Amino acid sequence: MLSQIKHYIFDMDGVLWHGDTALPNLPELFETLRRLQIPHVFATNNASKTPDEYVAKFGRMGVPIHPHQVMTSALATAHHLARNHDPNNTKIYMIGKIGLRQALENKGFHVLDRADYKTPAQIVVVGFNQSSIYEDFACATIHIRQHGAKFVGCNPDVTFPSERGLVPGNGSQLALITAATDQEPEIIGKPYPTMFYTALDMLGPQASGNNTLMVGDRLNTDIAGAATADIKTLLVLSGITQPADLAASSLQPDIVMANITELLQKIKALHNL
Ligand SMILES: [Mg+2]
Missing domain, CATH: 3.40.50.1000 (HAD superfamily/HAD-like)
Structure with a gap:
């Protein structure tokens, strides 16, 4: 095989x-x-890091790679949206960090700021941002509810591990917006x-x-x-899945x-x- x-x-x-x-x-x-x-x-x-940050990490481990080899859920989201919407005629409101903003702007999308909430966005994209505040969610809700914006999530991970234990991830931020808008997001990531x-x-x-x-x-x-x-x-x-998990799973990999x-x-x- x-x-x-x-x-x-x-x-x-x-x-x-x-x-x-x-x-x-x-x-x-x-x-x-x-x-x-x-x-x-x-x-x-992960939608918050840029490809260059991964290139640097690989470099520290002795592996030279090219930024074009890195696909984050932010890049996948930008790529997918640019295939289906004309960036020149599409305004996006995003919740996320530099990795997502860069991915969307590199495709030519106009990314609206919080202050532009009166300018209708056609798409609301939610990546992950630990520094999100109530206003970010208020703006996302306004764009979806009042302007009919499409709701897109970079990844569905409801939690992620931290030194303190599991803490809310992007999926939890999506759930907040779903609760406020009655809309389910289209999700791009694994x-x-x-x-x-x-x-x-x-x-x-x-x-x-x-x-x-x-x-x-x-x-x-x-x-x-x-x-x-x-x-x-x-x-x-070598990671999350243990032999016992695999034995109990109805989903089996090829190898x-x-x-x-x-x-x-x-x-x-x-x-x-
Ligand atoms: Mg893994």
């Missing part, structure tokens, strides 16, 4: 590193993929398939579900989303491996390296 794979999509945390600690053989895996000229991209639900279709686009015209492998550590996001998008799946057991070291060994064996 690995022999038919010509492109890779990687989740990062739990697959390539844990927080700021690289997992074993990280540089060698990507050296090998580069040497074999196998295109690969990185997909994250486990929804849009992010994976966007990753295939980034990989180029040769990439298809049959020759592309999603490598992730979460069954309910990485594996479920890629499977919905008809992309082949590899679950690594299971312990970690990226096993993947590296199999790729090398396949190419006689």
